[in-house]
Amino acid sequence: MIEYIITVLLIAAIYAIFALGLNLEWGFTGLINFGHVAFMAIGAYTTALLCFSGVPLLPSVIAGMVLAGLCGGLLGIPTLKLREDYLAIVTIGFAEIIRFLLLNEEWLTRGPMGLHGYSRPFEELIPGDYNFFLLLFVLVVLVVCFLMLEKLIKSPWGRVLKSIREDEDVPASLGKNVFSYKIQSLVLGSTIAGLAGSLLAFYLQYINPRNFMPMETFYAWIVVVLGGSGNNKGTLLGAVILWSFFSGTRFAQGYVPISPTQMGALRIMFIGLLLIILMMFKPEGLLGKKEELTLMK
Amino acid sequence: MLSVQDIDKSFGGIKAVNGCSINVEEGTIAGVIGPNGAGKTTLFNVISGFEKPDNGSIIFKGENIQNLTSFSISRKGLIRTFQITKALTRLTVEENMMLAPQFQHGEMIWNVWLRHIEVKRQEKENRDKAISLLEFFGLLPLKDEYAGALSGGQKKLLEMARVLMADPEMLLLDEPFSGVNPTLAKKLLIHIRELRDNNGMTFLIIEHDMPMIMQLSDFIYVLSKGKVIASGTPEEVRSDKRVLDAYLGGV
Ligand SMILES: Nc1ncnc2c1ncn2[C@@H]1O[C@H](COP(=O)(O)OP(=O)(O)OP(=O)(O)O)[C@@H](O)[C@H]1O
Ligand SMILES: [Mg+2]
Numbered sequence: 351m352i353e354y355i356i357t358v359l360l361i362a363a364i365y366a367i368f369a370l371g372l373n374l375e376w377g378f379t380g381l382i383n384f385g386h387v388a389f390m391a392i393g394a395y396t397t398a399l400l401c402f403s404g405v406p407l408l409p410s411v412i413a414g415m416v417l418a419g420l421c422g423g424l425l426g427i428p429t430l431k432l433r434e435d436y437l438a439i440v441t442i443g444f445a446e447i448i449r450f451l452l453l454n455e456e457w458l459t460r461g462p463m464g465l466h467g468y469s470r471p472f473e474e475l476i477p478g479d480y481n482f483f484l485l486l487f488v489l490v491v492l493v494v495c496f497l498m499l500e501k502l503i504k505s506p507w508g509r510v511l512k513s514i515r516e517d518e519d520v521p522a523s524l525g526k527n528v529f530s531y532k533i534q535s536l537v538l539g540s541t542i543a544g545l546a547g548s549l550l551a552f553y554l555q556y557i558n559p560r561n562f563m564p565m566e567t568f569y570a571w572i573v574v575v576l577g578g579s580g581n582n583k584g585t586l587l588g589a590v591i592l593w594s595f596f597s598g599t600r601f602a603q604g605y606v607p608i609s610p611t612q613m614g615a616l617r618i619m620f621i622g623l624l625l626i627i628l629m630m631f632k633p634e635g636l637l638g639k640k641e642e643l644t645l646m647k
Numbered sequence: 648m649l650s651v652q653d654i655d656k657s658f659g660g661i662k663a664v665n666g667c668s669i670n671v672e673e674g675t676i677a678g679v680i681g682p683n684g685a686g687k688t689t690l691f692n693v694i695s696g697f698e699k700p701d702n703g704s705i706i707f708k709g710e711n712i713q714n715l716t717s718f719s720i721s722r723k724g725l726i727r728t729f730q731i732t733k734a735l736t737r738l739t740v741e742e743n744m745m746l747a748p749q750f751q752h753g754e755m756i757w758n759v760w761l762r763h764i765e766v767k768r769q770e771k772e773n774r775d776k777a778i779s780l781l782e783f784f785g786l787l788p789l790k791d792e793y794a795g796a797l798s799g800g801q802k803k804l805l806e807m808a809r810v811l812m813a814d815p816e817m818l819l820l821d822e823p824f825s826g827v828n829p830t831l832a833k834k835l836l837i838h839i840r841e842l843r844d845n846n847g848m849t850f851l852i853i854e855h856d857m858p859m860i861m862q863l864s865d866f867i868y869v870l871s872k873g874k875v876i877a878s879g880t881p882e883e884v885r886s887d888k889r890v891l892d893a894y895l896g897g898v
Contacts, residue, residue: 505766506745506753509738513746516735523695523729524813525721525749534756580737 356481358597363488364549366589367495368566369573370582371542376571377580378503379535380515382434385441386570388448389418389540391562393547395452395459398557401468411548418544419537426536430529445564452559464558471552481553488549492586495542499582511535515580572621576628578638587636595621648673648817648849649694649725654703656686656693656873663689664700665873669851671817671866676843676850678864678881680857682894686873687853688730691819694851695727696720707817722749724816728823730853732802736795740786743794743805744777745770747812773812780808783838785831800826807835811842817849824856832856836863857895861885869894 368390375381393414400410421444429440452459459465476483502508510531513521518528551557573592577584599617603610634640649671656664664686671677679687692698694705696717705713707725715723735743751773752758753766781787784804789797794805803826810818824832836859842848854860860867861881869877869884871893877884884890 502756502759505759506751506770507756507759509742509746510754512738512742513735516737517733519697519717519729520733520735521746522697522717523721523727524747524809525718525726526746526754527718538756 353479353481354597354601356479356485358593360481360485360488360553361597362589362593363485363492364546364553365569365573365593366586367488367492367549368543368546369570369585369589370495370499371539371546372567372570373574373579373582373585374499374511374542375535375539377574377585378508378515379511379532380434381430381532381536381539382438383441383536383539384438384564384567385443385445385448386539386543387562387564387566388441388445389422389543390547390550390566391445391448391452391559392418392421393544394551394557394561395465395547396544397548398465398468398551399458402465407469407471411545414548415541415544418547419541422540423533423537426533430532430536442564445562445567449559449562452562459559462558462560464556464561465551466556468551468555470555484553488553491545491549495545496582496586503582507531512580572625575625575635578635581635581637581639584635584637591636592621648708649851650706651690651694652704652706654690654693654705655701656689656698657701662873664693667703667870667873667875669868669875669878671849671851673849674843674847675865676839676852676863678860678867679851679853679870680855680860680867680884680894681870681876685870687870688821689873690870691727691821691851691853694720695725695819721813724814725819726810726813726815726817727819728806728810728821730821730825732799732806734794734797734802734805736793738794739791740781740794740797740805741774741777741790743809744781744812745773747809748773748776749813777812780811784808800828800831803827804831804835815848817851820850820852820854822853822855824854824859832859839863 368386372383372386375383396414396417397410400413401407425440425444429436453461470480471487472483473480510521510526514528514531522528550561554561569592573588574585576591577586577588596617599613603613608616651667651669654664654667655662667686667690669677679690681687689698693700696712696715700713703713704711707723712720712723735746738746752762752769758766778787778790781790784807786801786805786808789801794802797805803823807823823835827835839850840863843850852860852863864881867878867881867884868875869890876893877887877890879887
């Protein structure tokens, strides 16, 4: 049972980091990224592949983050000059391109077989339950990400992001380079997604392209909206709720007479229902501020 | 200070600005008047880089600026306000003010970490300045409210206060008095004069309130159908036959 709880917390913490990246982009900057999972995939595969070839842990993780961030920037440069919705369209496409590359470039990624057998952090040094150690490790990373983002959001830099979210003409009229800030937000958000990807690779021990379906992006959206857009604490809460729910239903699987496929469908239906109810009674999200929502144009 | 020459700007078939030229001397207040749809706001959009002109040149402090982006024009000290106010609704009144100062250390992501102390010091300076400006505009009690919760007139005042936070050399104000109550409007008028006389600030102001703009301006341009149809001191403009026909007539 304890082991079960540890795995639930682990996955919730990894997805919390993933969703914090999205919250920076959407919650604070107003960027619509429907391909967030691509950056997680880039982080996961880069780290796993480098670990394979004997590169030490830290450089492999950093390389995953840098590559994810770089891709975010490269994607932003042509699209962020255009109207807002273009980013949404382009990122959806990008995430699928990445997934198909992972599936088809077998020489590098082993295609649908996926990667396994790469080393995990300090694996040989940990005597007992490795997942417990990994949980502590991930929680430290999560706390560092959270504190770092909170500090940034409260800084003049974060104020510019929020002003872009509200109406980018205002910061532009006050001498702020809106385009550059959008790129920075996208790069940082993607870097964080890359980090979440590296951690996911360590947790799963085996990654394949199916881990990075478009649905993963929308889980992050659910987490952000559930907790309240533009609220990092809400994002943490949202991640815990979503993943407790997922594992709760997986747990219940053993006791109900329906097939796993049916259960999967039921789960998604239930989340849809939950979101509808949330939008009816608390549209600002669990920890969002009511006043902020009523002020939206 | 600002010299706008032969600007054209059309939207589809509409020639919003059609060969418009104006000149504003440093340390003066110039007014722009004209009927609705005359192209006044479009002219502002073009000067401030929010729209690219089809033709013509714009020179600010001896430098061509018509190809610059809006934010770099603002960085040169030429800053505009918007006719339809743009308060940042989900930022507090104080945050709206704190956004405005240019070249803040903390606006650069690495400085948030590397120059923590300086960022803090600058934030404090800016906060003090914001508070005194908010006090002047009667918005101090609303400092911690979301800007979206302000009334229309208060938003107009906030926008005016915010733009002053940025230490502009020249301001383009689009109907700064609309929706502002008479007492405060009078106070604002005096303040604008003080900024001109004491700080040497330059103004270009669009306004439909005739008594106000006539009192305030050193020089007035009258726009109609995208063209300057008359210009001169308030007295000259007031008695100009073409202006009476196009704009002031029937009053
Ligand atoms: N973005 C745009 N797209 C299409 N037409 C536009 C656009 N902006 C302005 N126009 C047109 O240009 C003309 C001039 O508009 P502008 O806003 O400059 O007028 P104005 O002089 O500021 O009027 P008002 O006193 O009512 O504010 C109008 O006919 C308007 O419909
Ligand atoms: Mg106008």
